[in-house]
Amino acid sequence: xxxxxxxxxxxxxxxxxxxxxxxxxxxxxxxxxxxxxxxxxxxxxxxxxxxxxxxxxxxxxxxxxxxxxxxxxxxxxxxxxxxxxxxxxxxxxxxxxxxxxxxxxxxxxxxxxxxxxxxxxxxxxxxxxxxxxxxxxxxxxxxxxxxxxxxxxxxxxxxxxxxxxxxxxxxxxxxxxxxxxxxxxxxxxxxxxxxxxxxxxxxxxxxxxxxxxxxxxxxxxxxxxxxxxxxxxxxxxxxxxxxxxxxxxxxxxxxxxxxxxxxxxxxxxxxxxxxxxxxxxxxxxxxxxxxxxxxxxxxxxxxxxxxxxxxxxxxxxxxxxxxxxxxxxxxxxxxxxxxxxxxxxxxxxxxxxxxxxxxxxxxxxxxxxxxxxxxxxxxxxxxxxxxxxxxxxxxxxxxxxxxxxxxxxxxxxxxxxxxxxxxxxxxxxxxxxxxxxxxxxxxxxxxxxxxxxxxxxxxxxxxxxxxxxxxxxxxxxxxxxxxxxxxxxxxxxxxxxxxxxxxxxxxxxxxxxxxxxxxxxxxxxxxxxxxxxxxxxxxxxxxxxxxxxxxxxxxxxxxxxxxxxxxxxx
Amino acid sequence: xxxxxxxxxxxxxxxxxxxxxxxxxxxxxxxxxxxxxxxxxxxxxxxxxxxxxxxxxxxxxxxxxxxxxxxxxxxxxxxxxxxxxxxxxxxxxxxxxxxxxxxxxxxxxxxxxxxxxxxxxxxxxxxxxxxxxxxxxxxxxxxxxxxxxxxxxxxxxxxxxxxxxxxxxxxxxxxxxxxxxxxxxxxxxxxxxxxxxxxxxxxxxxxxxxxxxxxxxxxxxxxxxxxxxxxxxxxxxxxxxxxxxxxxxxxxxxxxxxxxxxxxxxxxxxxxxxxxxxxxxxxxxxxxxxxxxxxxxxxxxxxxxxxxxxxxxxxxx
Ligand SMILES: Nc1nc2c(ncn2[C@@H]2O[C@H](COP(=O)(O)OP(=O)(O)OP(=O)(O)O)[C@@H](O)[C@H]2O)c(=O)[nH]1
Ligand SMILES: [Mg+2]
Numbered sequence: 001x002x003x004x005x006x007x008x009x010x011x012x013x014x015x016x017x018x019x020x021x022x023x024x025x026x027x028x029x030x031x032x033x034x035x036x037x038x039x040x041x042x043x044x045x046x047x048x049x050x051x052x053x054x055x056x057x058x059x060x061x062x063x064x065x066x067x068x069x070x071x072x073x074x075x076x077x078x079x080x081x082x083x084x085x086x087x088x089x090x091x092x093x094x095x096x097x098x099x100x101x102x103x104x105x106x107x108x109x110x111x112x113x114x115x116x117x118x119x120x121x122x123x124x125x126x127x128x129x130x131x132x133x134x135x136x137x138x139x140x141x142x143x144x145x146x147x148x149x150x151x152x153x154x155x156x157x158x159x160x161x162x163x164x165x166x167x168x169x170x171x172x173x174x175x176x177x178x179x180x181x182x183x184x185x186x187x188x189x190x191x192x193x194x195x196x197x198x199x200x201x202x203x204x205x206x207x208x209x210x211x212x213x214x215x216x217x218x219x220x221x222x223x224x225x226x227x228x229x230x231x232x233x234x235x236x237x238x239x240x241x242x243x244x245x246x247x248x249x250x251x252x253x254x255x256x257x258x259x260x261x262x263x264x265x266x267x268x269x270x271x272x273x274x275x276x277x278x279x280x281x282x283x284x285x286x287x288x289x290x291x292x293x294x295x296x297x298x299x300x301x302x303x304x305x306x307x308x309x310x311x312x313x314x315x316x317x318x319x320x321x322x323x324x325x326x327x328x329x330x331x332x333x334x335x336x337x338x339x340x341x342x343x344x345x346x347x348x349x350x351x352x353x354x355x356x357x358x359x360x361x362x363x364x365x366x367x368x369x370x371x372x373x374x375x376x377x378x379x380x381x382x383x384x385x386x387x388x389x390x391x392x393x394x395x396x397x398x399x400x401x402x403x404x405x406x407x408x409x410x411x412x413x414x415x416x417x418x419x420x421x422x423x424x425x426x427x428x429x430x431x432x433x434x435x436x437x438x439x440x441x442x443x444x445x446x447x448x449x450x451x452x453x454x455x456x457x458x459x460x461x462x463x464x465x466x467x468x469x470x471x472x473x474x475x476x477x478x479x480x481x482x483x484x485x486x487x488x489x490x491x492x493x494x495x496x497x498x499x500x501x502x503x504x505x506x507x508x509x510x511x512x513x514x515x516x517x518x519x520x521x522x523x524x525x526x527x528x529x530x531x532x533x534x535x536x537x538x539x540x541x542x543x544x545x546x547x548x549x550x551x552x553x554x555x556x557x558x559x560x561x562x563x564x565x566x567x568x569x570x
Numbered sequence: 571x572x573x574x575x576x577x578x579x580x581x582x583x584x585x586x587x588x589x590x591x592x593x594x595x596x597x598x599x600x601x602x603x604x605x606x607x608x609x610x611x612x613x614x615x616x617x618x619x620x621x622x623x624x625x626x627x628x629x630x631x632x633x634x635x636x637x638x639x640x641x642x643x644x645x646x647x648x649x650x651x652x653x654x655x656x657x658x659x660x661x662x663x664x665x666x667x668x669x670x671x672x673x674x675x676x677x678x679x680x681x682x683x684x685x686x687x688x689x690x691x692x693x694x695x696x697x698x699x700x701x702x703x704x705x706x707x708x709x710x711x712x713x714x715x716x717x718x719x720x721x722x723x724x725x726x727x728x729x730x731x732x733x734x735x736x737x738x739x740x741x742x743x744x745x746x747x748x749x750x751x752x753x754x755x756x757x758x759x760x761x762x763x764x765x766x767x768x769x770x771x772x773x774x775x776x777x778x779x780x781x782x783x784x785x786x787x788x789x790x791x792x793x794x795x796x797x798x799x800x801x802x803x804x805x806x807x808x809x810x811x812x813x814x815x816x817x818x819x820x821x822x823x824x825x826x827x828x829x830x831x832x833x834x835x836x837x838x839x840x841x842x843x844x845x846x847x848x849x850x851x852x853x854x855x856x857x858x859x860x861x862x863x864x865x866x867x868x869x870x871x872x873x874x875x876x877x878x879x880x881x882x883x884x885x886x887x
Binding site for chain 1: 591592593594595596597599600601603604607608610611634635636637638639640641723724726727728729730731746747749750751752753754755756758760761762773774776782785851852854855858860863876879
């Protein structure tokens with residue numbers, strides 16, 4: 001059949017062209033209703049990237065004039081979005097041109113959904129920031145531009161949209177361009193990055209300067225938005241940084257093979273390269289780079305591979321394999337920028353879980369250096385960060401981790417915070433510096449701080465509830481005394497406390513505030529000991545003192561009450 | 571004070587760097603393998619939903635790659651509605667044997683015995699019983715806390731909104747208005763007992779990527795994807811496979827039509843398309859010329875506006 005042989009012939013060329021294309025990820029940003037989804041819909045439509053049945057399904061619907069397709073409906077895929085005419089969560093769309101493949105994240109502009117904008121921007125190489133020509137630069141435009149800069153989205157394209165409503169007037173465009181350039185300059189000063197922005201006047205609805213040029217704006221002779229997207233330089237940053245591979249899993253199918261599986265976060269690895277395993281710092285050489293498709297001589301970020309080393313090292317999930325000549329920093333204190341994303345504000349007395357590369361470590365936010373006002377980018381002192389606010393904090397990790405500054409390495413400098421009570425992701429973080437254990441100026445006559453007590457006593461204030469035989473409780477108390485913990489033992493069944501349970505809780509809380517570890521004990525006849533801290537409960541059946549004591553210590557490590565420098569199991 | 575303090579010299583790039591070109595298929599593969607390994611390491615009881623189609627075939631190959639030279643460390647689960655094409659079942663069993671994975675099959679037997687089908691009920695209720703209910707029962711029965719699915723964001727508008735780790739409550743339901751933020755490749759695997767995560771390692775793959783990968787990697791797929799003379803009920807533009815008797819209208823006779831399936835579902839609800847594509851390159855060439863989406867031939871997605879979203883809220887994949 002003619003058609004078949006014809007296609008077979010051209011398919012070869014087609015596949016060749018396809019494999020020569022690179023990939024650019026970009027996300028939209030800007031205030032609510034400034035036309036982000038419309039712009040993406042228009043981009044897809046004008047590049048023939050939507051199927052006919054998809055266009056048919058939105059014809060005659062939406063917010064636009066009769067006969068005019070509401071392009072936002074191509075991406076606003078949830079019912080609530082179509083009903084409310086706004087975007088709620090990120091939509092991912094895919095298209096390609098002759099030169100490039102694109103992954104688009106169309107994000108919501110509404111302030112309430114800022115976390116979803118950050119979700120879309122976190123993996124983007126470029127941000128298309130929209131500004132409504134009739135409204136100018138709004139606070140939300142600044143917030144999104146700021147978040148994009150914090151996340152180090154490399155390229156910023158500014159689309160001044162709805163030019164049709166502004167009479168396609170050049171002076172409107174130029175004014176917004178000036179305003180936004182000064183916003184970007186402020187952001188650069190704050191984040192220490194320089195963003196080079198390109199400005200395009202567009203009408204998403206009418207299609208001016210999206211894919212094609214614009215007859216209505218002869219004064220603009222620059223490239224259309226698509227031309228700009230096609231010409232942005234592809235990122236080579238991840239391959240240029242030193243080698244990093246977080247270990248996701250140890251593969252040990254039989255006793256002859258032991259490989260460390262992970263996705264290369266940055267850099268290049270070659271057979272024979274000297275590496276270090278962090279945080280232990282032990283070194284080895286790469287013996288094999290194993291993949292299903294055969295061994296490789298060399299592998300680059302972001303490939304997923306399995307490394308075999310020339311000697312036995314105790315490496316497990318969460319460890320970082322790094323270039324021996326340029327290893328990462330190992331520390332348990334760091335400074336980081338945080339974007340807070342949860343209804344419940346940041347609570348410095350609570351333990352969060354920090355997920356970074358392939359491990360999860362308990363963490364406290366020990367101080368808030370400042371919160372950034374989004375409208376002026378001024379720094380202000382703050383006790384907490386609430387939903388959508390952005391600030392710089394000091395982190396105290398309960399186990400040291402290997403990391404790089406986010407500015408130098410997105411993969412080893414980024415983390416999220418998880419609230420262990422609700423299990424939700426409450427913040428996105430970017431590490432900016434290592435902090436010394438006893439950093440911060442101390443007032444020689446000021447109050448003793450939480451950090452100072454922790455440093456001296458090796459634990460935080462807290463309550464350990466113990467129920468079981470007296471001998472075991474005594475053993476636990478003694479073991480804590482032995483490591484220098486400052487404890488206070490309260491008998492839960494004693495007359496004073498039994499009479500008033502609230503009083504017991506109050507006393508325990510006050511003591512915890514002063515850094516004491518309160519043992520709230522209840523003596524029982526039975527052989528088992530139940531211990532509870534920070535909502536985690538264990539029961540140890542065995543009567544062996546050593547076993548019981550070590551189980552309780554492990555519990556306290558896990559709860560974040562005891563601070564250890566060695567690796568405790570999470 | 572700048573957020574980022576300038577400290578130089580922490581990292582110096584290697585001097586002899588020649589940036590390597592990585593094709594987009596390799597990038598997608600690396601991302602999917604990362605997701606597969608993350609889930610296998612962070613969840614206690616993961617399972618891979620294996621639906622026998624092209625996406626499942628790709629996902630299975632990626633799982634082989636992710637844990638090589640070790641075996642795939644989780645079982646496969648097929649939710650069988652009883653209406654799958656017979657070629658699919660034979661292919662499924664052969665495939666599971668050849669990759670050495672454990673295969674679990676789950677059917678909603680009471681509903682099947684009660685004669686549930688999309689003609690007696692509507693497609694939505696039929697899907698609800700034979701797919702969603704069966705899936706939820708299976709996940710609960712085996713206490714799986716994470717389930718991989720081969721869905722892609724480019725398939726459908728509401729899928730385009732879904733996270734890679736899609737959180738589901740006790741009843742397996744999706745709350746699209748309140749998804750967890752998902753930043754970088756740092757996935758939050760924390761769930762309370764009874765809650766679970768559906769994981770989509772192929773989130774960022776398109777239909778074209780899937781076929782190109784199948785081609786490049788020589789991945790076996792069910793024969794139904796390739797054009798052949800097949801008996802079909804012809805109704806206007808629609809071609810309905812004759813697999814089940816109840817599909818036929820009174821007096822309706824099948825005709826031989828050169829056709830193939832673009833997407834594999836249950837035989838009563840999956841229309842075939844007229845096609846001459848006999849090889850994978852043919853399929854790719856055909857794909858370039860397509861003017862409608864791959865799910866256009868699936869009855870279930872079109873019952874009403876937003877029907878996929880409704881089904882997903884109820885616990886469907
Ligand atoms: N006149 C005119 N209207 C536009 C243009 N672009 C978008 N609109 C209209 O502006 C309204 C909002 O458009 P959307 O695309 O939904 O805005 P959005 O930025 O995606 O909004 P959120 O995602 O909710 O933040 C719709 O009614 C669009 O039709 C334009 O270039 N000109
Ligand atoms: Mg929108």
